[in-house]
Amino acid sequence: MLTLGEYIRLYFLIEAQYIKGQMQYRADFLISSVGMFFSSLATLSIFVVLFNSIPDLAGWSLMEMVFIYAFYMIAISPMQILFDAVWFLRYKIQSGEFVKYYFRPMNIMFYFMSERFDLKGLTQLAAGIALLAYSSIRLGLVWPVGKVLILILAVFSASLVLISIAVMAGSSAFWVVNSYPVLALAWKVREFAPYPITIFDGIFRFAFTFILPIGFIAFYPAQFFLRPAEISPLFYLAPLIGIGLFALTYKVWDLGVNSWTGTGS
Amino acid sequence: MTLIHIQGLSKHFKILNRHEGLKGAVRDLFSGDYRTVQAVDGISLDIEPGEIVGYIGPNGAGKSTTIKMMTGILKPSAGVLQVNGLVPYDNRIRQAMIMGVVFGQRTQLWWDLPVIESFKILKEIYKVDQKMFDEHLGMFHELVGLKALYSQQARTLSLGQRMLCDITASFLHNPQVVFLDEPTIGLDVSIKAKIRSLILELNRTRNTTIILTTHDLGDVEALCRRIIIIDKGKILYDGDIKKVNALFGAYRTLKLQIKDYSEATLAALQDRLTGTFGAGHGITIAQTEDCWTDVTIDQARTPLADVLAFIMTNFTVEDVRIVEISMENVVRKIYDGALK
Known part of the structure; x- marks a missing residue:
């Protein structure tokens, strides 16, 4: 059986080879990176246009919105880079190809997810970091070491929430023949994440906090750095929610893996 | 162990x-x-x-x-x-x-x-x-x-x-x-x-x-x-x-396309094969797809070449294929008691 250290070693071995292989499709990498860049830019442009006609959004300034969005871009990167395979789960299940993941002496989720590594997500991560730095300079935020550590922890928690939402939606393929609508829905809901939860009404605010905790993806963490005075005590729950949600997601995945019987032969 | x-x-x-x-x-x-x-x-x-x-x-x-x-x-x-x-x-x-x-x-x-x-x-x-x-x-x-x-x-x-x-x-x-x-x-x-x-x-x-x-x-x-x-x-x-x-080795299936095929052809084929090769000839005939007739032959009892020659001279055959016995046929033969 593999130890944690061996899993990590194996992961680097597989990804190094995978990236080498992907480098052959340089055009693919460049075009999709540019595409990703522009799609982020489009969201930012919406902010700019929006703030041209209104002075603030429920009390939040443009730069604060940019900061929240930058945080979101960073938090979503691990999901995009490391868990990209989740988008292909339904094809593997439909074709019966998924059966191969049972035959290796490895954790099945590890084996499955390690088969893809999304390079273009790295571009997004870099853009997110740059944007976070820019907005925090413009906002005059200071970053003592303690705050940086909290930032890292907050990013980690938010990433776990995003990964959980994607993997849970993807896992529906174990039971549902066409799981695309479920994935599309999860992908859509996630788009609410870079907005201040306070702009939503009661029902949505409740749902985005407790049912589908996308408030924890960007808003509650960003609030800590932007307006520590207004911070909701919920922020301190973020790591718990991230870890708890991922544990639940892993259970769902495991249930799917165990209940799936595969196609004929 | x-x-x-x-x-x-x-x-x-x-x-x-x-x-x-x-x-x-x-x-x-x-x-x-x-x-x-x-x-x-x-x-x-x-x-x-x-x-x-x-x-x-x-x-x-x-x-x-x-x-x-x-x-x-x-x-x-x-x-x-x-x-x-x-x-x-x-x-x-x-x-x-x-x-x-x-x-x-x-x-x-x-x-x-x-x-x-x-x-x-x-x-x-x-x-x-x-x-x-x-x-x-x-x-x-x-x-x-x-x-x-x-x-x-x-x-x-x-x-x-x-x-x-x-x-x-x-x-x-x-x-x-x-x-x-x-x-x-x-x-x-x-x-x-x-x-x-x-x-x-x-x-x-x-x-x-x-x-x-x-x-x-x-x-x-x-x-x-x-x-x-x-x-x-x-x-x-x-x-x-x-x-x-x-079972696998001895059986071969002759797939035939007989000209002007009708129900009567199948019966005639059955009769004349029995007439020529005797009752224990080990030949079974079945109509499979639209125009193909399957003649399965146990070579241990009747040589395939003889059956083929007989059919070719007595019937107008348009096309012929020889295939090995299929898995399904092996199973059918076992049910029929071939291994008893």
């Missing part, structure tokens, strides 16, 4: 009875109307280390279900199943260490990686030491000349090359048992022969147990000493291949 021990093993699936139309679909949503399909129905068998066992049967007979239980993917509904003394379903990871699995239609190599990199990753997964790894690859190179393929990505390989690499990969960690599922499907004759001799050599030098599921009776004849035939979830035959070999 017995490697695989199976006693009264069963697996049933609950399947929803679906209804027709939109109304039916809505009904199905809330329906508790299930039927039980008995995919594997109380089979018992023991497999010893070093055996090559042909596990065969028609489509839907329960072959894959059994293999999936042996490899720890499916949980048996009832019965005892032990591989190397352990229950596969409860010890998937540990069992995977001593098993190798090859699928004819799907590769388990990393699709975008050069073949040798896939091997290196497997080396890490199974913790194969460098010496054994080198020895193994050296041996494969000697047997089938694999080195030329090392730098190619798996997706650029031909089906036959890929199969050779997949088999290499499955033996890399020196497993105790290897499951081969249709290893020669879709391959041409020369590569088939190569793969068969490779499997035999591996079994001989390493005493690896091999469980082969296939539709290709040629594979079974070439590789297996023991054969297990399964149909409708039950074992029909388990024993020496020699006894069954007569």
